[in-house]
Amino acid sequence: MSTKEKAFYIFNQLNEKQLEAFVTLFENHFNDIPEEEPDEWDKAMIENSKIDNEESMPFDEYVKELGFDPNDLRI
DSSP states (O other), rough: OOOHHHHHHHHHHHHHHHHHHHHHHTTTTTOOOOOOOHHHHHHHHHHHHHHOOTTOOOHHHHHTTTTOOOGGHHH
């Protein structure tokens, strides 16, 4: 499923109140989002994310630890 298809799927699941919030949040702002190069903090966070450490765990395991079924999160 493409990103656009996922977005439409999520959009179609929204109720009227959620749609109103979506429109309020994004109306006339699509062209206002600037494209920026990562700064030093961003670059450090990106590099840090690539380091394998003992604190990490598979996503499905983390979701189970939180009490959810990982399959419920899949589209």
